[in-house]
Amino acid sequence: MSGTDRTLSRSRTCGNxxxxxxxxxxxxxxxxxxxxxxxxxxxxxxxxxxxxDGWPSEKAVTASAGALERMPPPExxxxxxxxxxxxxxxxxxxxxxxxxVKPVLTARAAAAQIxxxxxxxxxxxxxxxxxxxxxxxxxxxxxQAIISVPLNPGFSSLNxxxxxxxxxxxxxxxxxxxxxxxxxxxxxxxxxxxxxxxELMVRLETELDGHHFFRNPDMRPTMVRNIRSLFTRALPxxxxxxxxxxxxxxxxxxxxPPRTPRTPGQRD
Amino acid sequence: MSGTDRTLSRSRTCGNxxxxxxxxxxxxxxxxxxxxxxxxxxxxxxxxxxxxDGWPSEKAVTASAGALERMPPPExxxxxxxxxxxxxxxxxxxxxxxxxVKPVLTARAAAAQIxxxxxxxxxxxxxxxxxxxxxxxxxxxxxQAIISVPLNPGFSSLNxxxxxxxxxxxxxxxxxxxxxxxxxxxxxxxxxxxxxxxELMVRLETELDGHHFFRNPDMRPTMVRNIRSLFTRALPxxxxxxxxxxxxxxxxxxxxPPRTPRTPGQRD
Numbered sequence: 244m245s246g247t248d249r250t251l252s253r254s255r256t257c258g259n260x261x262x263x264x265x266x267x268x269x270x271x272x273x274x275x276x277x278x279x280x281x282x283x284x285x286x287x288x289x290x291x292x293x294x295x296d297g298w299p300s301e302k303a304v305t306a307s308a309g310a311l312e313r314m315p316p317p318e319x320x321x322x323x324x325x326x327x328x329x330x331x332x333x334x335x336x337x338x339x340x341x342x343x344v345k346p347v348l349t350a351r352a353a354a355a356q357i358x359x360x361x362x363x364x365x366x367x368x369x370x371x372x373x374x375x376x377x378x379x380x381x382x383x384x385x386x387q388a389i390i391s392v393p394l395n396p397g398f399s400s401l402n403x404x405x406x407x408x409x410x411x412x413x414x415x416x417x418x419x420x421x422x423x424x425x426x427x428x429x430x431x432x433x434x435x436x437x438x439x440x441x442e443l444m445v446r447l448e449t450e451l452d453g454h455h456f457f458r459n460p461d462m463r464p465t466m467v468r469n470i471r472s473l474f475t476r477a478l479p480x481x482x483x484x485x486x487x488x489x490x491x492x493x494x495x496x497x498x499x500p501p502r503t504p505r506t507p508g509q510r511d
Numbered sequence: 512m513s514g515t516d517r518t519l520s521r522s523r524t525c526g527n528x529x530x531x532x533x534x535x536x537x538x539x540x541x542x543x544x545x546x547x548x549x550x551x552x553x554x555x556x557x558x559x560x561x562x563x564d565g566w567p568s569e570k571a572v573t574a575s576a577g578a579l580e581r582m583p584p585p586e587x588x589x590x591x592x593x594x595x596x597x598x599x600x601x602x603x604x605x606x607x608x609x610x611x612v613k614p615v616l617t618a619r620a621a622a623a624q625i626x627x628x629x630x631x632x633x634x635x636x637x638x639x640x641x642x643x644x645x646x647x648x649x650x651x652x653x654x655q656a657i658i659s660v661p662l663n664p665g666f667s668s669l670n671x672x673x674x675x676x677x678x679x680x681x682x683x684x685x686x687x688x689x690x691x692x693x694x695x696x697x698x699x700x701x702x703x704x705x706x707x708x709x710e711l712m713v714r715l716e717t718e719l720d721g722h723h724f725f726r727n728p729d730m731r732p733t734m735v736r737n738i739r740s741l742f743t744r745a746l747p748x749x750x751x752x753x754x755x756x757x758x759x760x761x762x763x764x765x766x767x768p769p770r771t772p773r774t775p776g777q778r779d
Binding site: 280282283284285308309310313344349351392393394395397398399400401404405408409412415416432480483 | 548550551552553576577578581612617619660661662663665666667668669672673676677680683684700748751
């Protein structure tokens with residue numbers, strides 16, 4: 244039980260991220276894979292209520308792929324109420340509908356609530372039941388709300404770690420995903436300017452004219468637009484523009500690009 | 512290969528949900544757990560490129576917990592390009608940043624794009640790499656975009672099934688979760704009416720007055736408001752209101768509720 248004290252003292256310093264409470268977990272392996280899923284999503288505090296195969300567990304440590312060694316030691320409890328005593332809000336995860344009048348949230352909605360509670364310095368806990376049967380109705384009665392992860396109703400059985408992952412990942416996403424849902428990394432190069440793209444386009448059109456690419460003059464404007472459209476849609480980098488200048492140079496027999504975007508022949 | 516034809520004919524009838532492509536998967540168990548995660552989220556079409564331990568795989572079937580038996584048989588390919596030939600858009604999942612100029616989406620943003628493509632009858636595929644190394648840069652070059660699942664940067668290693676689950680679940684959520692993020696099921700009972708709640712509140716206040724609960728008359732309005740507030744916030748059912756009437760009756764020595772919400776003693 245000395246580990247418990249270390250956990251508590253460390254937890255004070257690492258904020259009030261939700262605590263994961265596994266009730267009656269059976270296999271050590273499943274505790275380990277659940278811990279791995281927690282740490283994948285930035286959750287570090289784990290409580291175990293009546294772990295069937297005892298604790299500590301070598302199998303859990305192995306299955307956690309290093310996660311348990313980086314987390315504070317799990318706190319062990321003989322009963323659920325003491326495991327919840329210091330929490331301000333408890334969320335119970337269930338796969339099956341229950342005969343209980345209690346708000347049912349998606350994991351995403353629960354994650355938003357938990358983030359709000361954290362901002363008010365409230366400590367939330369998330370309960371997960373045993374591998375086969377899940378939480379009992381008595382367990383769930385201790386919770387303010389139910390988290391029901393939406394899944395294919397024809398095939399909804401998840402293992403423990405998968406359940407933990409889906410719920411924990413919504414919590415992680417609630418803080419981290421929104422600001423940057425889509426981005427285009429360009430490595431060492433920077434995005435090309437419109438001017439650089441224009442220069443390439445003008446050069447390309449000039450070369451295409453010189454090589455009689457546009458056989459039907461009526462179609463020229465449409466074809467030019469389509470070529471430009473492809474390049475603009477691709478959001479090229481400055482490096483890629485230079486690469487394409489090189490391609491044009493190579494295909495046209497080695498002449499470099501003109502110094503200005505004007506058509507060749509003008510003023511020199 | 513007869514299974515391939517059956518797959519294709521069935522796939523035509525089951526819509527254009529994204530196809531999951533596992534490139535160079537190693538252990539049969541991981542293919543099975545990936546299939547389980549797919550079916551959890553309503554995805555049924557699986558393609559395997561160069562499965563190391565061959566196909567079919569008993570270990571995969573066992574690990575899939577029934578999923579592979581309910582899905583069309585996976586299609587097997589010797590190389591990646593033919594596995595992608597009929598797709599309109601390919602998304603590559605990666606854990607590590609790559610030296611490629613390609614849009615990077617969260618799984619959620621990719622799910623929204625894929626749903627849009629489905630609405631236009633386009634077929635998307637999602638690539639997952641081998642257990643340890645993930646996809647090669649050559650594999651990724653075949654994709655229009657990268658899906659990067661946001662995770663704890665200090666501990667981001669996911670197993671194959673966990674990766675499939677997170678990405679597939681965003682696709683499932685994109686169609687199923689939004690309309691109903693929070694609800695309060697009330698089982699056989701219906702939510703109480705405001706009138707039923709009011710009747711209980713009036714009765715309770717009367718009993719509390721009769722039992723000299725409100726010692727400081729100045730505080731009575733505040734205390735009454737707080738009691739009401741707790742009951743209204745709880746959104747009680749009609750059954751729960753009746754239960755509380757029973758509680759008041761029991762605590763006050765067995766007198767039933769008055770017939771009207773008026774104070775007892777009036778008119779009888």
